[in-house]
Amino acid sequence: MSRLDWVVLAATLAFIVGWGLFKGRGAKTAEGYIGGGRDQRWWLVGLSIIATQTSAITFLSTPGQAYVDGMRFVQFYFGLPIAAVVLSATLLPLYHRLKVLTAYEMLEKRFDLKTRLLAAILFLIQRGLAVGLTIFAPALVLSVLLGWNIHVNIVLVGVLVMIYTVTGGTKAVAWAHSLQMVVVTGGMALAGVMIARHLPAHVSVSDALHVAGSLGRLNPIDASFNPNDRYTLWSGLLGGFFLMLSYFGTDQSQVQRYLAGSSLTQSRLGLLLNGMVKVPMQFLILGVGILVFAHYQFHAPPLFFNPGPVAVVRQGPEAGAYAALEAKYEAARTAQVAKAEAFVAARKGGDAGAVAAAKAELQAAQRESEGLRKEGLAVIRKANPGTNPSDVNYVFLAYVLSSLPAGLVGLVLAAVFSGSMSSMSGEISALGATTVVDLWRRLRGGEGGKREVWVGRAATFAWGCFAMAFAEYASRLGSLVEAVNILGSLFYGTILGIFLVAFYFKSVRGGAAFWGALVAEAVVLACFAFTKLGFLWYNLVGCALVVLFAWIFSRLAPTPGPHPQDAA
Amino acid sequence: MSERDPKEGAPPFLGTWRNVYILVLGELALLILLFKLFMRAFA
Numbered sequence: 001m002s003r004l005d006w007v008v009l010a011a012t013l014a015f016i017v018g019w020g021l022f023k024g025r026g027a028k029t030a031e032g033y034i035g036g037g038r039d040q041r042w043w044l045v046g047l048s049i050i051a052t053q054t055s056a057i058t059f060l061s062t063p064g065q066a067y068v069d070g071m072r073f074v075q076f077y078f079g080l081p082i083a084a085v086v087l088s089a090t091l092l093p094l095y096h097r098l099k100v101l102t103a104y105e106m107l108e109k110r111f112d113l114k115t116r117l118l119a120a121i122l123f124l125i126q127r128g129l130a131v132g133l134t135i136f137a138p139a140l141v142l143s144v145l146l147g148w149n150i151h152v153n154i155v156l157v158g159v160l161v162m163i164y165t166v167t168g169g170t171k172a173v174a175w176a177h178s179l180q181m182v183v184v185t186g187g188m189a190l191a192g193v194m195i196a197r198h199l200p201a202h203v204s205v206s207d208a209l210h211v212a213g214s215l216g217r218l219n220p221i222d223a224s225f226n227p228n229d230r231y232t233l234w235s236g237l238l239g240g241f242f243l244m245l246s247y248f249g250t251d252q253s254q255v256q257r258y259l260a261g262s263s264l265t266q267s268r269l270g271l272l273l274n275g276m277v278k279v280p281m282q283f284l285i286l287g288v289g290i291l292v293f294a295h296y297q298f299h300a301p302p303l304f305f306n307p308g309p310v311a312v313v314r315q316g317p318e319a320g321a322y323a324a325l326e327a328k329y330e331a332a333r334t335a336q337v338a339k340a341e342a343f344v345a346a347r348k349g350g351d352a353g354a355v356a357a358a359k360a361e362l363q364a365a366q367r368e369s370e371g372l373r374k375e376g377l378a379v380i381r382k383a384n385p386g387t388n389p390s391d392v393n394y395v396f397l398a399y400v401l402s403s404l405p406a407g408l409v410g411l412v413l414a415a416v417f418s419g420s421m422s423s424m425s426g427e428i429s430a431l432g433a434t435t436v437v438d439l440w441r442r443l444r445g446g447e448g449g450k451r452e453v454w455v456g457r458a459a460t461f462a463w464g465c466f467a468m469a470f471a472e473y474a475s476r477l478g479s480l481v482e483a484v485n486i487l488g489s490l491f492y493g494t495i496l497g498i499f500l501v502a503f504y505f506k507s508v509r510g511g512a513a514f515w516g517a518l519v520a521e522a523v524v525l526a527c528f529a530f531t532k533l534g535f536l537w538y539n540l541v542g543c544a545l546v547v548l549f550a551w552i553f554s555r556l557a558p559t560p561g562p563h564p565q566d567a568a
Numbered sequence: 569m570s571e572r573d574p575k576e577g578a579p580p581f582l583g584t585w586r587n588v589y590i591l592v593l594g595e596l597a598l599l600i601l602l603f604k605l606f607m608r609a610f611a
Contacts, residue, residue, distance in 0.1 A: 074603070081596040085589045213610030220603035233600070265577050268585070275592050279599055 001146070001409060008410030012183055013417055017160050020176030020425075024168015030441075030452035034101050034433040036170030036260030044174055045270025048257045050277060051177035051184075052426030053247075056138035056419030057393060059184060062282065064305075064395035066289025067296075070217040072231045074286055076536070077279050079240030080248075084275030087249045088268045090503060095255065096264040102437045103255040103499075110502040112510030113442070118517060119495050120438040123252055124431060126491040128463065131427040132470025138420050139471065141393050142413075144308045145401060151472065157420045158468040165425045166461045169453075170260050170433075173425045180418035187415030188285060194404055195291040200298050207344045208294035214343065214359045215366045217293055220283065230534045239536030242543050243489060246496035248274075253430035292399050297340040300333035303376045305391035305398045313383040322379050329372045336365040428467060432460030489535045490528055493542020494521045500543060501550045508554040516550030 027033040040048075065073045100106055104123070108116035135157045143150035164172040196205050212218055222232045229235065248254045248271065261267030303326050304310050313322045339362040346358040380389050400412045436456045494517050501513050508516075524542040527533050533541075579588045 071603075078596065078600070081592050085592055089585070089589065209610045213607075218607050218610045221600065221607055263577070265579065268588075269579070272588060272592055276595055279596065283599075283603070 001413075002406035004406045005410030005413065008407055009414050009417070012411070012414035013160060013421075016176050016179050016183070016418065016421065017163050019179050020164030020172040021167060023175035024164055024172020027169050027171065027453055028450055030436065030449070030456060031101065032171075033169035033453045033456050034256070034437065036174060036256075038260060039262045040171075040174055040260045040266065040270075041262065042266045042269030042273065044178055045258050045261045045267060046273030046277070047181045048174040048177040048260070048426070049248075049254060049270060049274045050281075051181045051422035052253055052257055053278075053423070054181075054184060054419055055134050055423035056416045057134070057141075059188070059285070059416060059419040060138060060141055060397055061393045062285045063289030063292055064392035066217065066286040067293045067395045068392055069231075071220040071283070071286045071290065072222050074220045074279065074283050075222065075231050075233055075236035076240055077244075077282050078233065078236035079238070079242070080244045080278050081275035082237070082241050083244035083248055084271050086245060088271055091249050091499070092258065092267055092271065093264060094503070095259060096267065101256075101259070102252050102434050103250050104252070104434065104438045107498065107502060108442075111498075111513050115498060115510050115514045115517070116438060116442075118514060119250070119498050120434050122491045122495055122521075123250075124434060126487045127251065127253060127427055128431055128466060129470060129487055131424055131431065131463070131467040132474055134423045134427065135420050135467060136471035136474040137393065138416055141397060142416070144306065145394065145397055154468055154471045157417060157424065158464055158471075160417075161421045161424045161428070162461060162464040165429050166457050166464065169456065169460070170256060170429055173429045174257070174260060176425060177422050180422040183411070183418040184415045184422075187411045187418075188288060190408055191400060191404065191412055192284070192288040192291060194408060195288065195295060195399070198295060198403055199291075203294075203298060203344055205291075207347065208291060208297075210347060211297050211340055211343060211362070212290045212294050214362060215293075215297075217290055220286075228532055228534055230536060235534060235536045239534070239540050242496060242539035243492055243536060246492035246499075246539060246543070247488070250495045250499050251430075251492070252434050253427045256430050256433055257426065289396065292396060295399070295403075296333075298337055300330055300337065302398075303329045303373060304380060304389075305394040306389060307394075309380045309384045309389040313380055316383045318379050318383045322376065322383075325372060325376045325379065329369065329376065332365065332369050332372055336362070336369055339365045424464075424467060428460050428463040431463040432456055435459040435463070489538040490524055491521070491542075493524060493539040493544075494546055496539070497543040497546020497550070501547055505547070505551060505554075508550045512553035512557070513546075513550045516548075516553050517546050519549045520545035 027037075031038070062073065094106065095103070098106055098109065102120070104116045104120040107119055135154055139150050139153035139157065142148050142153055164176055196208075199205070199208055209218065222229070223234075224232055225234050226232060258267040258271050261270055310322075313319060339358070343355070343358040343362045346354040349355075377389070397412075397416070400409060404412065433456065436452060436459050440455055440459070441452065497520060498513055498517050501508050501516070520542055523545055524538050527538060527541060528535075579585055582588050582591060
């Protein structure tokens, strides 16, 4: 990294923290600290929602996902606009009418305290663990590629986030989010433009897309129905819909963002803005990965982009086998460059027969390269037992560090840090809010005065420290990291099911909903342990089972006496 | 839950929320169609 990169990185991060501190000053009540004063406009709500879900690892891994697997990952987000519409029409008016600070408050009004606490605790468990990974994963990538100390990196991000989040609460988080989104979007857009400009002079962006398309990377729609396949049109529309419904409707890290809107209209517009922006945004980020893929059709890439596991191989008994594979891969990729050049030339020649022949040769070369890469990966796995080495998160940043000019590298790194900070701030703010409102205030009593602001700050600080501690511990988890990553889908369906029962099944009382949720969660955990079901389907299964069991239990043992207070 | 919120107003554009929802869902349908065409164009 050049001195200019350091200046760009430091200045950007300092400005974000200062901006968050400045805009978040003056919270005197818990409603102001947790609810953000409920005075935000739709665009700020929308940016804050997008920033909370856009973590650094999304920013790093999405282009890598396109490089390795093509664009089909975009289908993961197809359920989001539908969920935004459903929530805007149903839950948002209810939340606003009840003037709740957390999503779980509504459940006590509808059911009882134990159901509220169950949902709040499920949220605290899954989000509390996930927030540590939010800062661990990018810190790991930066430490491997740049040689930075991972512990310093984790603490740096954690401390920067806590400075403005603990001090200013929801309002500081939202305003910092607005700047972070500018940095993330600007960094990614500039990187995309530079990658396109770095293509060989005779290769246009259209040529590059034809090369990527002929190798199967331009595959944003897969209409096949395979429940074990993570990313298809149907898993995105159905499984993704339930995941997004739960994430945006019942996850406090998102609910808190739109409840800060100055009115129901502003909250709705903010959520719907996210619904309209997210799919094209992900498509464009994947497009950047496609350009990186196209770039490496004209320049031989390394066999594996993650240097960490490769270093382990080089020091072990597999070093010779791996070196031989690297040599074969380099020769194969050099030959593939010639095939890609021939394909571009054939397309420019306009002879359909020549194009088809060049395409077939290019595809055969790609199959050979991918076969060698699989062999390389097998050697890496053998030398790194118990881990699941992947280079998806490393492809984009490795390209940035090797190819982009000084200053832009600093901006891209600032975007990575911004992604880490935006997710972590939204998440620890929500964890602090749930701890205060659903546990501390509910169980100990409180009225939301200045004392609760300090309790909120203490809770947010504690969750920030927990996130940093878990991020430190995550480096020892190995393959369990992947399991923690899908933790959201293990709990989201159940939480969503509780909310759907609350909203649509008025005859179901608290006891039936509570026990229905517990049984459903047990079944979802069993599916995770004993089946190969794609993780997006857990959301649908968990949600459907809560509704089913709650309905059955309410029929088996109807609660006598008056109906508890109905949220409606 | 059918009671209307006193703060609930019309959206600032398109007249009704129903029309805004149609816009959001229509954009999704259009994007899926465009992605499909994009995939075909470069396959």
